[in-house]
Amino acid sequence: MVGDDPHDPYKSSDGDNPYYNHYDVYERPRPRPRPGYGTRYHQYGLPDLVPDAYYIQASAYAQRVPMYNLRCAAEENCLSSSAHRSNVRDYDTRMLLRFPQRVKNQGTADFLPSRPRYSWEWHSCHQHYHSMDEFSHYDLLDATTQHSVAEGHKASFCLEDTSCDYGYYRRYACTAHTQGLSPGCYDTYNADIDCQWIDITDVKPGNYILKISVNPYYQVPESDYTNNNVRCDVRYTGNYAYVSGCHMSPIEYHLQKNTGRDMHPVSVSIPSFRSENNSIERGYTVFKIDVLMNGRQHAVEKRYSEFHALHKMLKKSIKPPEIPSKHVRNWVPKVLEQRRHGLELYLQTIIMETEVLPKIFLDFLNIRHFPSVPKTESCGSFDTESEESSKLSHQPVMLFLRDPYLLPSAHDTFSNVVIEGVIHGVFYPDFQPR
DSSP: OGGGOTTOTTOOOOTTOTTTTOOOGGGSOOOOOOTTSSOSSOOSSOOOEEEOHHHHHHHOEEEEEEGGGOHHHHHTTOSOGGGGSTTOOTTOEEEEEEOOEEEEEOSSSOBOOSSOGGGOEEETTTTEEEOOSOSEEEEEEETTTOOEEEEEEEEOOOOOOOEEOTTOOOOOBGGGTBOOBOTTEEEEEOTTSTTOEEEOTTOOSEEEEEEEEESTTOOSOOSOOTTSEEEEEEEEOSSOEEEEEEEEEOGGGGTOOOSSOOOOSEEEEEEEEEEEOOSSSOOEEEEEEEEEETTEEEEEEEEHHHHHHHHHHHTTTSOOOOOOOSOSOTTOHHHHHHHHHHHHHHHHHHHHHOSSOOHHHHHHTTOOOOOOOOGGGSSTTSOOSOTGGGOOOOOOOOOOSSOTTOOOOTTOSSOOHHHHHHHHHHHOTTSOOO
């Protein structure tokens, strides 16, 4: 009993005493912080962001909001493109799928913005700085095709410690012009604040999937990227939205489209990296890329500078994903491992999200003969039931200097009876075997 504690400053045997059996939680001894927790330089370990799936499901709803209440949100590009038409009036309404978000840093280091403080962007409407271009990414996908049906909203927030677990302390606050997320703390956004939604005004009623990703393009190194995504089932009736089945989604969902198509003929991975040192230039890191195309595998080695040059070239023809930042400490093994993982995801995302791979990308992977099916050479434009099944592909002409189906010679001691039987059955069905 608390009243029997000799160290209790409120010890009293009088039951009428308002402090009887009272023990202030702040008088309890705090656990001693380990290295990396609550330190200024956050040099121990890495952060690890985890969104709360149940928190999203519990408070999601659909709401109609007039345009005159969405002017600040329109300035921050939180609405779909149809809201910016010249004929849109202040009393027109937008249908918004609202949902909250609570992100915990369960790592061992502070999660700090990817942009330096001098480049933070001030938003006068909401009266705070945005320290990241894309802290979260919201998308609404068709439940059958996995295609995006609502314009994906890229949210940039003011990062702060909204609340913390017992034993941890808040150290970042937007009002104090310090941004970040401490270990053991949460950054919470309620469903009723601006931009905490997806504009579904142009979406037809049906079944969809709400996908929420934090640190979507891995601009900030983390110890684990596989717990950054949440998926929820959404049933939209036109007036109401029912959200259910929210769960943590593996990272593969961000890379693959379950569209019923055949798997892409090209797959890449970066299994390892190594350091190179010579007397001509300072040391650098070489990443080994394993390329598997149509069952054949080869390897290429590229430096980060070559990845960066590829990214600049790709931006001229397609919209590539964000490339992992080069402003990291190269001598830290964990950061190099995060860069390896980020570059691998970068290549895989380009392959899965691009319909026709650019030639510069194929040359980067040392792929010389890649079968492509441009839209102009397919029957996909006709009114057929399945667009993908009607596409035609041109097969290369093969020239043989001798008959590739030539039977084994008579002087072979052990003839291949399997090949002989297949050749006879296909090309000489009426010919009686010996």
